[in-house]
Amino acid sequence: MLSQFHDPIVAIATASGRGAVGIVRVSGKGLGPFVQALLGKVLKAREATYLPFFDGQGQPIDHGLALWFPGPHSYTGEDVLELQGHGGPVVMQLLMARCLAVAQGTGFAGLRPARAGEFTERAFLNDKLDLAQAEAVADLIDASTEAAARSASRSLAGAFSQRIHGLRDALVNLRMLVEATLDFPEEEIDFLKKADAEGQLDRLHAALTAVQGEAKQGALLRDGLRVVIAGQPNAGKSSLLNALAGAELAIVTPIAGTTRDVVQQTIQIEGVPLHVIDTAGLRESPDVDEVEKIGIERAWGQIEKADAVLFLRDLTRSAQTDYQQGDAAIAAALPAGLSILSIWNKWDRCSPETWAALADQREPGDLVLSAKSGEGLEALRKRLLELAGWQPSGDGVFMARERHMQALARVQTHLGSAKDLLKAQAEHLDLLAEELRLAQHALGEITGEFSADDLLGEIFSRFCIGK
Incomplete structure (x- = not known):
C-alpha cells in the first residue's frame, strides 16, 4: 500500500x-x-x-x-x-x-x-x-444525526485522541517504574512501593473505564442500534414501524401474512440512530404458503442479528388459548441473552380490565401502547434509549468505532493481568512489564502509533474518492 x-x-x-x-x-x-x-x-x-x-x-x-x-x-x-x-x-x-x-x-x-x-x-x-482523527473525517461525512456530526467533529478536533494520549502517558510512567525495578534489583529502595505503583495502576484502570463508557456512547451514535419488531401476524408490527417512523412505510391490512419481507427504517431518538426492522408475522400453520415461509425464515434471520427485539403482542387476542400458545412458542425460540422488550399493542381497543386480567401473562417491565393512536409511544422511545445504553452527556461525547472498543477491551484485560502480577512483585516483574507493554501497544493501535498496513488499507478504502 x-x-x-x-x-x-x-x-x-x-x-x-x-x-x-x-x-x-x-x-x-x-x-x-x-x-x-x-x-x-x-x-x-x-x-x-x-x-x-x-x-x-x-x-x-x-x-x-x-x-x-x-x-x-x-x-x-x-x-x-x-x-x-x-x-x-x-x-x-x-x-x-x-x-x-x-x-x-x-x-x-x-x-x-x-x-x-x-x-x-x-x-x-x-x-x-492521527488514525482516530482520520477515521473521524469519514464519520463526519457519514453522520446520520446532528449528535453524531457533533461527536465526529469533536473526534476530528482531537478530543478522543487526547483521552487516549492521557492513558498512554500514565501507562508509560508506570512502565518506567517497573523497568527501573527490573534494571536495579540490588537497590534497597523499592521503586514500586515508593512511587505507589499499585495506586497508579488503580487510577489508570478507573480512567480507562471512564474512556470506555464515553467511547461506547460514541460508538452508539455512529452505528446505532438494530431493533427488530417481532410477533405473531396482525399484532400491529407494521403499524408500530409506521408510528415510530412517522410515515406509511409498511402496508397495513387485517389479512394475516401481509408483511412478507423485511422493511427497515432508521429513526433517531435524542440523536441516537435506531435501525427499526419490521418482519413477517411468526407462526406455524398449514395455511402458510411458500412465500410467507421465506418471509418467516428471514424474520428469524433478522432476530439473530438484532441488538434488541420488540416482542409485540395483541391485547385483543390475549385471552385466546391458541394465541397464548403462539406467543409462548415465540418467546421460547428467541435467542438467549438478547435484549427483549415485551409490548402489548392495541390499547385503544381494550379496557383497563383487559390489562389487569393479564397479570399472570405479563412481566413488570412490559409496556402497553396503541400504535394506531400513538398512546404509549413516548414511553417506548425512552425504553429504547435505555436498551441502547444511551446516557445523555451534553456535548462531551466523541465518536468511536468497534475497533476502538475492541482495543480498549484488550487494554483492560492486560491491566487486569498486570494488577494480579503486581501483587507478586519480585517473582513476576518481567511478566508485569510485558502486560504493560501490550496494553500500551493496544492503545497505540487506536491512534495509529502501532498499525499494520492491511489495517490502514481497510480503513481508508471505506472513504469516498477525493477525501
Whole structure:
C-alpha cells in the first residue's frame, strides 16, 4: 500500500452528479512547476485566484477559483492545488484530464487518479492527523444525526485522541517504574512501593473505564442500534414501524401474512440512530404458503442479528388459548441473552380490565401502547434509549468505532493481568512489564502509533474518492 505513497495524485473531490460548484484536488511534493504550467501563472499561497482553466488548445474549459497550499501547511502535508469550477460532471472530468495531460509534459508523469481515502491517508502518514482523527473525517461525512456530526467533529478536533494520549502517558510512567525495578534489583529502595505503583495502576484502570463508557456512547451514535419488531401476524408490527417512523412505510391490512419481507427504517431518538426492522408475522400453520415461509425464515434471520427485539403482542387476542400458545412458542425460540422488550399493542381497543386480567401473562417491565393512536409511544422511545445504553452527556461525547472498543477491551484485560502480577512483585516483574507493554501497544493501535498496513488499507478504502 505504501509503495505508491510518493506519487502525486488527483481526484474530483466533490460528490458525483451535478452541483453549483465542483472541486478537483491535486496533492504531491514539489508541485510548483506543475501548477505554473497548468494555470500559466504563479499562485499566492492560501489565496483564492479567479482565472480561466484552459485546455490543450488554449480554449477555456471553465472559469473558476484556484487555491494553492504549499506543504507542509496543507490538508495532506504535501503541496495541494484545488480547482473550483462549475459542478457539472463533464467539466470536472475535463479538468481532471487536463491535469493528467499537463503532468506528462512537466516531469510529473507519475500523477495518477487517487484511491478512495488517499488524501486523508496521506494526512495521517504525514502526521497531520492521527488514525482516530482520520477515521473521524469519514464519520463526519457519514453522520446520520446532528449528535453524531457533533461527536465526529469533536473526534476530528482531537478530543478522543487526547483521552487516549492521557492513558498512554500514565501507562508509560508506570512502565518506567517497573523497568527501573527490573534494571536495579540490588537497590534497597523499592521503586514500586515508593512511587505507589499499585495506586497508579488503580487510577489508570478507573480512567480507562471512564474512556470506555464515553467511547461506547460514541460508538452508539455512529452505528446505532438494530431493533427488530417481532410477533405473531396482525399484532400491529407494521403499524408500530409506521408510528415510530412517522410515515406509511409498511402496508397495513387485517389479512394475516401481509408483511412478507423485511422493511427497515432508521429513526433517531435524542440523536441516537435506531435501525427499526419490521418482519413477517411468526407462526406455524398449514395455511402458510411458500412465500410467507421465506418471509418467516428471514424474520428469524433478522432476530439473530438484532441488538434488541420488540416482542409485540395483541391485547385483543390475549385471552385466546391458541394465541397464548403462539406467543409462548415465540418467546421460547428467541435467542438467549438478547435484549427483549415485551409490548402489548392495541390499547385503544381494550379496557383497563383487559390489562389487569393479564397479570399472570405479563412481566413488570412490559409496556402497553396503541400504535394506531400513538398512546404509549413516548414511553417506548425512552425504553429504547435505555436498551441502547444511551446516557445523555451534553456535548462531551466523541465518536468511536468497534475497533476502538475492541482495543480498549484488550487494554483492560492486560491491566487486569498486570494488577494480579503486581501483587507478586519480585517473582513476576518481567511478566508485569510485558502486560504493560501490550496494553500500551493496544492503545497505540487506536491512534495509529502501532498499525499494520492491511489495517490502514481497510480503513481508508471505506472513504469516498477525493477525501
